[in-house]
Amino acid sequence: MKISLASALRPVLFAALRFTFLVMLLVSSSALAAQNAANIAAGKRLYHEHCEQCHRPEARGDGAKRPALRDDTIGVISDADLEKFIRNGDRRKGMPSWSGLPLEQRQQLIAYLRSLK
Numbered sequence: 001m002k003i004s005l006a007s008a009l010r011p012v013l014f015a016a017l018r019f020t021f022l023v024m025l026l027v028s029s030s031a032l033a034a035q036n037a038a039n040i041a042a043g044k045r046l047y048h049e050h051c052e053q054c055h056r057p058e059a060r061g062d063g064a065k066r067p068a069l070r071d072d073t074i075g076v077i078s079d080a081d082l083e084k085f086i087r088n089g090d091r092r093k094g095m096p097s098w099s100g101l102p103l104e105q106r107q108q109l110i111a112y113l114r115s116l117k
């Protein structure tokens with residue numbers, strides 16, 4: 001019986017490919033997790049600087065006028081809609097516009113608020 005070199009090597013090749021794929025997956029998911037943690041930390045600083053005076057330190061709001069920004073209030077709002085609301089504000093009801101902040105910072109604020117649950 002004659003076995004060609006190519007067919008003998010095939011399982012080894014597939015194992016090597018699977019291993020490479022797994023390593024790439026692990027590296028990219030931990031990079032994503034690190035990026036997310038950095039966004040949350042930056043968002044927290046921004047929140048304390050710009051938002052906590054109204055929405056309170058724990059983002060629980062201060063009653064009916066200034067809403068809590070936790071999962072039970074903003075949980076159903078998409079990231080895109082939240083970003084738009086924060087950008088435009090609602091001056092008539094006392095929420096300032098944050099269009100002066102770069103988009104990246106509004107996204108970091110959202111990452112922080114999402115992390116509060």
Ligand code: HEC
Binds near residue numbers: 051082
């Ligand atoms: C001067 C007070 C004030 C500051 C500062 C402020 N907000 Fe608000 N915010 C409000 C008020 C008042 C409302 C309610 C507006 C309404 O009912 O339309 C509100 C509403 C919101 C909502 C909508 C909540 C919902 O359930 O619909 C979000 C999101 C929000 N603020 C995010 C922020 C973020 C992020 C910051 C900081 C960058 C910030 N706010 C700073 C007063 C403030």
